[in-house]
Amino acid sequence: MDLITGLAVVIGIMGGIATWAAITIGSPYLLIWAVFVGWGSFYHCSGKEAGFRNSAVANLWGAICAAAALVALTSIGVTAMMAGICVGISIVVLILAAKLPLLSAIPSAVYGYATTAALFLLGAAAYGDGASGIIKVATAVVISLIIGNVLGYVSEKVTGAVVRT
Template sequence: MNLVTALAIVIGALGAIATYLVLGPAAGLQLQIWIVFIAWASYFHCGGNEAAAKSSFVANVWGAVCATVALILIGKLGGQGLIVISIIVGVTVAIMILGAHVPLLSAIPAAVYGYAATAGYALLSKADAMNFAPGGVLTTVVLSCLVGVIFGWLSGKIAGAIAK
């Protein structure tokens, strides 16, 4: 079987399992299946191997941290208007990209995925960016990204074995 077909079968099956777990038994963790899938794709975007698991997850978290800082600053200063909000986003995104000078943070697209997922979750859930408990913005994104990278790694291993 070719690798694309194997990946289709394995990712389809594991996607169903991930959805079941996130919406069922693990619902109390408030993981977000859409963030799981973003991190899963990020894993493959970064190379789909052990090194990719590390680079993707660390960069996802780096982006999530930068977005969380932006959300906290917007919460404190955002009442001053759209220009201030826009500057906060611009500065935190620039800092996020400059982080790529550090080899561990060099997967810029993965950092952007983490930033975007964090902003998206915060806007959709209206969760407090200062809440670091389960369901809090940063905690939810980081845990969801971890699950996504694990499922990415697992799907790559299984599909690789099937394709041989």
């Protein structure tokens, strides 16, 4: 079996199982869409152990930057101007941190940032108000992204075994 077919079969089966698990568990801390973002992020960082580390750490960093921007914004008052300032400053910090090798996967950091901001904008009420709600949002995203990275790692290993035979 060729690599693309192997990936299609393995990720298709695993993705179906992950979706079923997310629905049946029904936890606000297991977001299947964010799991798939983390999974893609793993492959975007070239997979293997280094890809897992780079992706997961950058996903976490992005979520931290977004949470900090959201806490600052909600603390000082939400206006379009303040939103632009908080996001702008946090993105400068997010990208400058890429000078550190461990945080150099800028796209993966953006995935963490974007998924955290999206969940806050679309579902913050489910997690509570203020900084504690924002931290719960970021926690849900990080848990889901890390699970996605783990599934990426496992799918790479399983695909490798399937393709070899």
